[in-house]
Amino acid sequence: MARNRRPKAPRSPHPITGDVLASVLALLDRAGLVCASRVCKEWQAAGSSDSLWRALVEEEWANKSFVPSTCRHICAEGDARAALRLSLEAGRATTIDAATLSAQQWWFRFKGAAGRAWTRQDPWWTGVEASRVCFMPDGRVSWMQRFDADVMRWKLSVRGGVSVLRITHDELGTFPGHILVRASDWGFIWLSPWVVYASFPLDRAFDGKEVRDKTLNRSLKAWQWREVDRYNEE
Structure with a gap:
């Protein structure tokens, strides 16, 4: 008896890659970029670009009166995605040293x-x-x-x-x-x-x-x- 297999998603005859993909991903907000990174390995790699996350960091931090110095350091070291995640957590924290x-x-x-x-x-x-x-x-x-x-x-x-x-x-x-x-x-x-x-x-x-x-x-x-x-x- 043949197994029921989930049909594969049709491949686009014109896949979005390279500079076009980068331009599309640059239009997304944080949640959209996370979702797009789950589409396929190529999109995941493109969505991990530090330049994309750095732009989101700059937008998020622009109107904030306090951003931990550790988050700024992590961003400067080239991990803007982690810096953004940690700063969002810190922005909700109700403890202070x-x-x-x-x-x-x-x-x-x-x-x-x-x-x-x-x-x-x-x-x-x-x-x-x-x-x-x-x-x-x-x-x-x-x-x-x-x-x-x-x-x-x-x-x-x-x-x-x-x-x-x-x-x-x-x-x-x-x-x-x-x-x-x-x-x-x-x-x-x-x-x-x-x-x-x-x-x-x-x-x-x-x-x-x-x-x-x-x-x-x-x-x-x-x-x-x-x-x-x-x-x-x-």
Whole structure:
């Protein structure tokens, strides 16, 4: 009894090869290029061209506020596809190490929930660029426009796969914890019920929807609100 065999796909009388194939593949996005590479060995080889993936890397990274230096190095070494894959993973990561934290400049503002006593003295709420701050490698919190840089210290931890930033003030104690969330441009945002720190400029007149209080509050954890209650009771 003859076996049922899947019919072979008909061969094109004019196969796409060489420069024509390269030109066609260059029109595809990342998902399309991956799919095209599965058509046949020739397309797989053509789709592995570093120049094609480098173009996708440049397009993807063009509007990103943060791309890990390791990804840039991998791309420079000739593996743009791996660099793109790793950067996409890094852009979604909700953990950060101390070195990366300290390497960034941060912008700070109070949220409306902090209360009028705090927002009325906050530059962001008065319509100018938010205060700038650095988390120093030695644990100090250094404010660019303030004189009390030595009275605040920071500490990192991880809870449920998410980095948590805790800041302690010499007089006001340890504030409720901040969780790390990511912006659409891969920037970092530290978020608590009361404040926001972002690794990109904050300006009330130009901030997008994703950094407004209503949007950010959806990412808050229940334990953060419990810490607010405990802080207020002390």
